[in-house]
């Protein structure tokens with residue numbers, strides 16, 4: 697069993713890679729800096745379409761198939777929209793959203809051919825609760841949620857399972873981006889350990905659930921999100937019939 701994890705050098709990605717290894721997967725780790733864990737490690741910027749295509753071709757050339765892709769690479773920029781850097785925001789959109797589109801685009805055909813595979817996208821509660829000072833980040837995650845939900849409906853008839861994981865705050869290097877200066881402590885207060893997200897990834901691979909929440913230490917968000925999830929699930933089932 698082969699699993700690719702993007703953003704595997706630290707945080708949620710590294711923890712997920714270690715967890716999947718324990719479940720018997722051969723791990724392909726990807727990040728910009730050299731990942732220190734994985735059976736095969738690649739230094740790739742996921743925002744670079746040509747580099748992603750090249751690496752997917754290499755991986756498929758070696759293994760001919762991939763069982764699981766965990767699209768996890770991403771980062772956030774904190775600050776008022778009137779002050780944040782547009783160049784950095786463009787790069788964030790390419791990393792958080794397009795990176796997932798690229799890997800999925802290049803891997804999906806081989807999964808459809810085998811009628812087998814899991815695509816797991818690490819999204820965020822921010823997809824549903826856009827937060828001031830994190831609004832472009834939230835928008836990248838909302839786009840990812842929309843893509844994931846549509847793909848779940850489209851790919852399931854080919855035997856490919858698609859899931860979105862929606863963590864609240866998680867204790868990782870996420871707040872190490874310089875723009876988070878000063879807010880790290882209040883963020884950390886509510887954070888859970890990355891292992892909880894890794895467990896959610898395992899659950900998503902087993903069940904193919906469309907949405908899995910990993911709440912903050914407050915534990916209240918899922919009640920609200922689940923309510924909207926029920927309505928969405930009904931809608932997606934109807935809509936996927938119309939367009940199939």
Ligand SMILES: NC(=O)c1ccc[n+]([C@@H]2O[C@H](COP(=O)([O-])OP(=O)(O)OC[C@H]3O[C@@H](n4cnc5c(N)ncnc54)[C@H](OP(=O)(O)O)[C@@H]3O)[C@@H](O)[C@H]2O)c1
Nearest residue numbers: 703705706707708728729741742769770865866868869870
């Ligand atoms: N921590 C949270 O509270 C939280 C909550 C909800 C969702 N998430 C999501 O969880 C995912 C993982 O974040 P994390 O919390 O684990 O943060 P992290 O500890 O900073 O890890 C981010 C990972 O992404 C990689 N990465 C970033 N940009 C990349 C790029 N352009 N190309 C390739 N790799 C890239 C980083 O490695 P390099 O720097 O070496 O490239 C690193 O391995 C992100 O998508 C984030 O939005 C996090």
